Amino acid sequence: MSHATPTMFISTLDVATIIRSLGMPALLNRLVARLEADFRRWPEFDKAPRLASHSPGGVIELMPIADARTYSFKYVNGHPANPLLGLPTVMAFGVLAEVATGLPQVLSELTLTTALRTAATSVMAARVLARPDARCMALIGNGAQSEFQALAFHYQLGIDRLQLYDIDQAATAKLVHNLRTVPMLTLEICATARAAVQGADIITTITGDKSNATVITADMVEAGVHINAVGGDCPGKTELQPQVLHRGAVFVEYEPQTRIEGDIQQMPRDFPVTELWQVLEGSRPGRRSSEQVTIFDSVGFALEDFSSLHVINEAAGDLGLGQPLALVPNQANPKDLFGYLETTRQRHRP
Ligand code: NAD
Numbered sequence: 001m002s003h004a005t006p007t008m009f010i011s012t013l014d015v016a017t018i019i020r021s022l023g024m025p026a027l028l029n030r031l032v033a034r035l036e037a038d039f040r041r042w043p044e045f046d047k048a049p050r051l052a053s054h055s056p057g058g059v060i061e062l063m064p065i066a067d068a069r070t071y072s073f074k075y076v077n078g079h080p081a082n083p084l085l086g087l088p089t090v091m092a093f094g095v096l097a098e099v100a101t102g103l104p105q106v107l108s109e110l111t112l113t114t115a116l117r118t119a120a121t122s123v124m125a126a127r128v129l130a131r132p133d134a135r136c137m138a139l140i141g142n143g144a145q146s147e148f149q150a151l152a153f154h155y156q157l158g159i160d161r162l163q164l165y166d167i168d169q170a171a172t173a174k175l176v177h178n179l180r181t182v183p184m185l186t187l188e189i190c191a192t193a194r195a196a197v198q199g200a201d202i203i204t205t206i207t208g209d210k211s212n213a214t215v216i217t218a219d220m221v222e223a224g225v226h227i228n229a230v231g232g233d234c235p236g237k238t239e240l241q242p243q244v245l246h247r248g249a250v251f252v253e254y255e256p257q258t259r260i261e262g263d264i265q266q267m268p269r270d271f272p273v274t275e276l277w278q279v280l281e282g283s284r285p286g287r288r289s290s291e292q293v294t295i296f297d298s299v300g301f302a303l304e305d306f307s308s309l310h311v312i313n314e315a316a317g318d319l320g321l322g323q324p325l326a327l328v329p330n331q332a333n334p335k336d337l338f339g340y341l342e343t344t345r346q347r348h349r350p
Pocket of ligand 1: 078080083089090114118140141142143144145146165166167168171193206207208209213215230231232233298299300301
């Protein structure tokens with residue numbers, strides 16, 4: 001009887017244990033494989049742009065999606081000034097629920113998991129959009145997400161040189177410290193974004209600033225570069241000068257959401273884009289030549305959290321992690337919710 005099954009709670013500590021136990025390369029492998037499989041069955045999902053609640057300092061978003069078996073949603077915020085208050089810019093949690101009954105099966109942290117899934121998604125896109133011989137990446141924005149991006153590109157795509165830039169030198173120093181023991185990865189600190197992109201095969205922008213920032217201008221983009229633009233992910237929050245988007249082919253996760261939130265919010269409504277799933281399932285081309293500029297205008301889509309929640313839940317099950325949570329009353333008689341109060345009163349009698 002699935003109705004009596006308690007919801008499993010997967011904490012941040014559990015996810016940290018999963019990362020330690022499996023190792024980052026193996027976990028990223030699993031995530032990318034699951035993401036690719038789910039993106040290839042794109043038409044099976046019930047999709048909608050996320051629901052955003054904006055305030056002057058940030059945004060709180062709900063991201064729902066479902067296939068025939070499982071419904072999921074993520075709660076996530078984006079408040080770029082949070083680090084000044086001692087809080088992360090991005091915090092998240094999410095749920096997996098059974099479509100047939102609506103029973104919430106899993107409640108999980110998604111802050112660490114978002115960093116993992118965003119990096120895995122970036123790599124999934126770069127595999128079909130970046131030049132296969134790419135070895136050097138500019139990493140602009142060295143905050144909470146950045147090490148995950150760095151490691152995903154290193155382990156999955158063979159990036160062995162990172163050219164780093166952040167307006168906050170302490171953020172870059174933190175990244176260098178955190179990655180100091182990764183073998184075969186050269187880190188170079190750059191004084192400007194322009195210096196960081198010099199000679200890079202891939203440019204990742206993952207900055208946090210609620211403004212139409214111009215982190216990359218068209219004259220900084222060399223032939224053959226792949227741009228992984230991750231930080232521009234809400235209205236009024238962009239990273240690329242609009243002319244950059246004319247330099248190459250633009251790829252998005254889910255067009256209706258990216259038109260609102262991505263760097264392409266700066267472009268006319270008919271500006272051409274390709275949804276990534278079409279490239280992954282083979283109906284549209286990815287990179288066409290070694291000279292072409294490709295741009296992944298990433299905003300983060302609910303399917304990525306659906307896939308990641310499954311991977312994390314399976315790993316937690318394998319490792320015996322997670323705690324049962326009394327999120328839904330476990331009633332002997334489903335119609336007797338009031339009577340449930342009586343049973344809990346008896347249970348807690350001293
Ligand atoms: P963070 O606040 O920890 O780090 C952001 C870093 O960007 C900071 O170190 C800041 O100093 C730096 N920065 C700001 N403006 C800059 C500029 N003009 N040039 C260089 N550096 C600059 O935030 P985070 O958790 O690392 O997230 C980074 C961004 O990625 C946020 O905007 C977040 O909303 C976005 N994000 C996107 C996705 C996605 O799926 N697309 C997922 C997660 C986070």
